[in-house]
Amino acid sequence: MSDQAKVVTVPAPSAAAESPASPAAARPVRRPALSPSRAGDFKQCPLLYRFRAVDRLPEAPTKAQVRGTMVHAVLEELFGLPAGERVPERAKELIEPAWRRLLAERTELIDLFDGPDDPALAEWLDSATTLLDGYFGLEDPRRLEPEACELLVETELSSGVLLRGYIDRVDVAPTGEIRVVDYKTGAAPREIGEAKALFQMKFYALVLWRLRNVVPRQLRLMYLADRQALAYTPDEAELERFERTLEAIWQAILRAGRTGDFRPNPSRLCDYCDHKALCPAFGGTPPPYPGWPEPDPGVETALDRAD
Template identity: 45%
Template sequence: MNDFTNCPQLYKYRAIDLLPEPPSIDAERGKLIHSVLEDIFELPAADRTFESAVDLLPESWSAQLEKTPELNALVLDEKEWMDRAQALLTNYFSLENPTTFEPTYRELHLERNISDEVYLHGYVDRLDIAPTGEVRIVDYKTGKSPKPGWEDKALFQLRVYALLYWQNHGVLPRMLKLIYLGDVKTIESQPTEAQLTSTEKKLNNIGSEILTAIETGHFPTRKSKLCDWCFFKAICPAHVK
């Protein structure tokens, strides 16, 4: 859905045509950090330290290289790569103390049919349920936080998760939390029923637009600054004359 709203043509390349893309160095760094932050909660609370997180890095990195061997050609300086990963973990531990709480779910799969023709699903990085029942949805980002005025767009993903959880479990999450490790910032929001109802309407609208595009075969391009990072720019009608 993010791809379609950013550029319907990009959605077509990825979701309809299923064109292959090379691994993204930033995305792969994110996967590495996410893996470590998931695994550290396997340890007893007292052992969830920065040093333990760093100790998990080599094994997580080896598993990632085995799964995506193309990374060997992308990561030319492994020491620099690992130093950057350690810096991001340092930033995480300055924002949260994982020894003080127990996460209820990690990589929680949420799913629901939002219409007869549209199935929606996603994976939540972490979902915490307090002893008193309050639900907190947490998402890690290894990049930098959005510029002022763009926070609402960043929170859309978590509102979708909140909507799915609310619809499936009948509990309105109390807190949405985005953790940005790139610049050591967090964004928090307390979702309301009105916000999540609005999110559901937006999802249905996007779903209808996707179905119309599939039926008509019309996936318009949408030029923006994001084009400079798009692998498909070389074949995109907006850039190929």
């Protein structure tokens, strides 16, 4: 696909049916949905899915996660500027305002640093600059007019499974070909990490196919830390198989949700889990099962998508 893309109107995602909200609810109850992050959690460890989607246990964000969220915000804002202003110097000017907005939205992030004069904060902001340099080493945003950035997509499969997620960027070529772009602020992964990233991209490709009846021509992963880009071309048969995989995951989630039987799946990733102390595989005890969550356990935050 050429770097040059055209601007077209973003079709509104299909509206999801909503369950009746309780009178005490502060916001409407949304149907449970499957996001790429939550599907990945269940594949990795059903108990991790429960802790995040059902119990909604808090997790301390890492500096790397917050930096990833900030860089995504800067790139979104960059594409909102006239093409001629999408240069490295302008992007770097957007970093500190993006950080201030994150702090305003999540005041607990201030605990990541020892005040505004902490040398670690300056170093951390500089590391975001390095990631933006990596981005500009991969493409020239002045040559692009994305259809959408940070696009919420949602569709219901024929089986009734509701899929929902956010796509970093969607490009549409003059010929109508679609490219799905995802920014990764970490380094290009090894085999396990690459499979996880492709799972996420196939999820987006499936949703766009079902919404628009067009299979994306290219799924592009951009690893800003080491300036690598991976491209993948899906086809209909592959996405049909992937659709069946998501349906099987959702049915397994529903079965576990009815009984509360979310079993741990120990792996080397357990060392990075915030909830290891509560896991029976390590001698812990989960909190009492609260039942299937309302509202929506498919909610996916920007920190979920940060790498």
